[in-house]
Amino acid sequence: SCEVTVSPVQSQAAGSLPVLVRFLTRRFIGEYASNASEYSLYHKRLSIDGRQLNLEVFDPCSQARCILEEPVDWADGFVVVYNISDRTSFINAKNILRQIREARMDNYMEVPVCLVGNKQDLCHARQVREEEARCLAQENRCHFQEVSAAESYQDIANLFTQLIRQVMEHLKYRADRRRYSGSKSMAKLINNVFGKRRKSV
Numbered sequence: 419s420c421e422v423t424v425s426p427v428q429s430q431a432a433g434s435l436p437v438l439v440r441f442l443t444r445r446f447i448g449e450y451a452s453n454a455s456e457y458s459l460y461h462k463r464l465s466i467d468g469r470q471l472n473l474e475v476f477d478p479c480s481q482a483r484c485i486l487e488e489p490v491d492w493a494d495g496f497v498v499v500y501n502i503s504d505r506t507s508f509i510n511a512k513n514i515l516r517q518i519r520e521a522r523m524d525n526y527m528e529v530p531v532c533l534v535g536n537k538q539d540l541c542h543a544r545q546v547r548e549e550e551a552r553c554l555a556q557e558n559r560c561h562f563q564e565v566s567a568a569e570s571y572q573d574i575a576n577l578f579t580q581l582i583r584q585v586m587e588h589l590k591y592r593a594d595r596r597r598y599s600g601s602k603s604m605a606k607l608i609n610n611v612f613g614k615r616r617k618s619v
């Protein structure tokens with residue numbers, strides 16, 4: 419069993435909550451009662467590739483508008499959502515990606531991120547080209563996908579599953595590194611101790 423924490427980060431009316439709820443419940447709920455936004459931490463038990471996971475999802479913007487400091491520190495992965503029919507939301511997403519990158523400058527700390535263009539069903543009113551978003555994702559070394567929370571569950575399920583797989587690999591990589599550097603310093607210590615002993619014999 420393993421704990422995975424993912425944070426969806428919303429920009430302008432991007433529909434991050436509907437995207438998340440689609441993933442958690444398979445249903446599309448378009449409008450929420452205003453007090454629904456008080457509950458911003460969600461849990462789900464999942465099985466991915468035969469592993470049991472406790473997924474924790476934090477939606478920072480339902481609490482306060484896009485406060486990133488906290489999730490940047492503790493999240494194992496990010497879902498940055500913008501609305502393909504709202505250019506401002508894309509610019510917000512760009513800023514959020516930059517903030518995540520800056521906060522995670524150290525390569526080993528770089529966490530998996532997925533840029534999500536929601537409301538694909540509104541492509542007749544599109545303000546952000548898919549290619550432009552793909553370029554932004556490449557620049558930020560993150561995955562990219564367009565979805566419609568209103569129309570489809572499968573794309574959203576796939577993107578969360580893929581992100582969680584990446585997160586698990588990343589966590590394993592970090593744990594291996596820690597173990598390796600631990601065993602290296604242990605080897606150094608043993609070497610020093612034995613070196614000294616040998617000298618004194």
Ligand SMILES: Nc1nc2c(ncn2[C@@H]2O[C@H](COP(=O)(O)OP(=O)(O)OP(=O)(O)O)[C@@H](O)[C@H]2O)c(=O)[nH]1
Nearest residue numbers: 428431432433434435436448449536537566567568
């Ligand atoms: N057409 C369409 N509308 C969507 C989709 N996803 C969400 N919406 C609508 O977009 C609006 C914004 O959804 P919100 O629940 O406010 O999304 P949010 O990103 O959490 O936004 P805040 O209210 O600012 O926190 C709602 O009216 C939703 O019904 C989608 O895929 N397609």
